[in-house]
Amino acid sequence: MGRLALVDCNNFFCSCERVFDPSLIGVPVVVLSNNDGCIISRSEEAKALGIPMGAPLHEQKEVIRKHGVRVFSSNYTLYGDMSARVMSILREEVGVMEVYSIDEAFLELGDGFGVEEARKLRMKVLRWTGIPVCIGIGETKMLAKLANRHAKKNRERTGGVFEMREGEPAEALMAEVGCEALWGVGKNLARRLAGLGIVTALDFKRAEAGQIRKSLGVVGERMLREMNGTRCLELEEMPPDRKGVMASRSFGGPVEALEQLEEALANHVARASEKVRRFGLWATRVDVFLQTNSFRKGEPQYCPGAGVDLDEPIHSTAELMRIAGKLLGSIYRSGYRYKKVGVMLGGLVNAVCFQPALEFEGVREEPRVDIDRIVDGINRRLGDRKNPVITRGSMGVCKMKMKRGGNGEGVKEGGWRMRSGMRSRAYTTNWGELVQAG
Numbered sequence: 001m002g003r004l005a006l007v008d009c010n011n012f013f014c015s016c017e018r019v020f021d022p023s024l025i026g027v028p029v030v031v032l033s034n035n036d037g038c039i040i041s042r043s044e045e046a047k048a049l050g051i052p053m054g055a056p057l058h059e060q061k062e063v064i065r066k067h068g069v070r071v072f073s074s075n076y077t078l079y080g081d082m083s084a085r086v087m088s089i090l091r092e093e094v095g096v097m098e099v100y101s102i103d104e105a106f107l108e109l110g111d112g113f114g115v116e117e118a119r120k121l122r123m124k125v126l127r128w129t130g131i132p133v134c135i136g137i138g139e140t141k142m143l144a145k146l147a148n149r150h151a152k153k154n155r156e157r158t159g160g161v162f163e164m165r166e167g168e169p170a171e172a173l174m175a176e177v178g179c180e181a182l183w184g185v186g187k188n189l190a191r192r193l194a195g196l197g198i199v200t201a202l203d204f205k206r207a208e209a210g211q212i213r214k215s216l217g218v219v220g221e222r223m224l225r226e227m228n229g230t231r232c233l234e235l236e237e238m239p240p241d242r243k244g245v246m247a248s249r250s251f252g253g254p255v256e257a258l259e260q261l262e263e264a265l266a267n268h269v270a271r272a273s274e275k276v277r278r279f280g281l282w283a284t285r286v287d288v289f290l291q292t293n294s295f296r297k298g299e300p301q302y303c304p305g306a307g308v309d310l311d312e313p314i315h316s317t318a319e320l321m322r323i324a325g326k327l328l329g330s331i332y333r334s335g336y337r338y339k340k341v342g343v344m345l346g347g348l349v350n351a352v353c354f355q356p357a358l359e360f361e362g363v364r365e366e367p368r369v370d371i372d373r374i375v376d377g378i379n380r381r382l383g384d385r386k387n388p389v390i391t392r393g394s395m396g397v398c399k400m401k402m403k404r405g406g407n408g409e410g411v412k413e414g415g416w417r418m419r420s421g422m423r424s425r426a427y428t429t430n431w432g433e434l435v436q437a438g
Helices: 012-020 044-048 057-067 076-093 115-129 141-153 168-175 186-194 201-205 209-227 258-278 317-331 371-382
Strands: 004-009 029-032 039-042 070-072 097-101 104-108 133-138 161-163 244-255 281-292 305-314 338-346
Touching: 004 076, 004 115, 004 141, 012 029, 012 039, 012 076, 029 044, 029 057, 039 044, 076 097, 076 104, 076 115, 115 133, 115 161, 133 141, 141 161, 141 168, 141 209, 168 201, 186 209, 201 209, 244 258, 258 281, 258 317, 258 338, 258 371, 281 317, 305 317, 317 338, 317 371
Parallel strands: 029 070, 133 161
Antiparallel strands: 004 104, 004 133, 029 039, 097 104, 244 338, 281 305, 281 338
């Protein structure tokens, strides 16, 4: 069994913004969460200013103003496409690969793949996509993750690549790393380990298996074995079929009217059903929920939900919209200021193995024209999943204004829509937003 490598994109969301706007290079940059609420990605320059991860934007406005920090709304369409480009390059280099997250992947390395080959791969990704990555190599996932952490924190010394080998140098490195930095540990588990006198990664590596199993169970023992070079966590080349798909977003402002909630829900159903079809799945259950803002003290709270099991699997957007609309009507109550509406398509089954319902009142006819397939194809070619070019009337009219200089104001009709006043263009997925030279 060969070694593993963890490839991790550096400050991924910020790096994606810099690829298409060179003026951001060397400038502090942050990217915000949905509704421009919190900071979820920071460039190295922003980290140096002391801007913490997850900080609410309003708490950092003075630092942002004082140091000229560039702020962007999240642009997941761009980030997803750039991630796919990075992953395709990595997949060409190895036989076995697990895409762990939007900006991370584990690779199974062959016998001839060492540090120098990893450096060449790192430069290839940077040259072909503009995205900087760091690579950690180890016998197990935990060791590769720890090696990647060292490569990232000591880029000048490691060149962005580090291999964790057995011996004193590796143990000296582990002695400087707290348990909370280990993959899968976190702060709560680190406190439990500290109660056992286990504070550093080296302490954990040298701990007794019986003690760890008694305190942390079989999961903790697997982690201990991983730290000692025994692989317990295998690569998942093919992710398991999804059990459900949820679509929901907090509104840009409070919503009270049923008509606006119906429009928001229709958009969520369209996005969820497209995703279900893309994975070759069908839904056997639909759930809809509403939510008020629990942080607004003094306001009445109401967070209902309703669901229904389907007689047979469905992936048609029109049918799912009809079902979800009925569920929404059954739980809506006037007089509340709603913060969120969402839909869950559950009980997903593969298209090749589901059992149709028996029809006793005649054979059910399939539509002569597969409208969903046609619409999905056009939207993939000419638009994107966040801003499709073809929509249904129940989804409302959506207008997008673009600022000069490339930052999208994200001004859309409908008070339910998310705030995204500083979103960049869909540079790689929308013909109307491509970079122009001149």
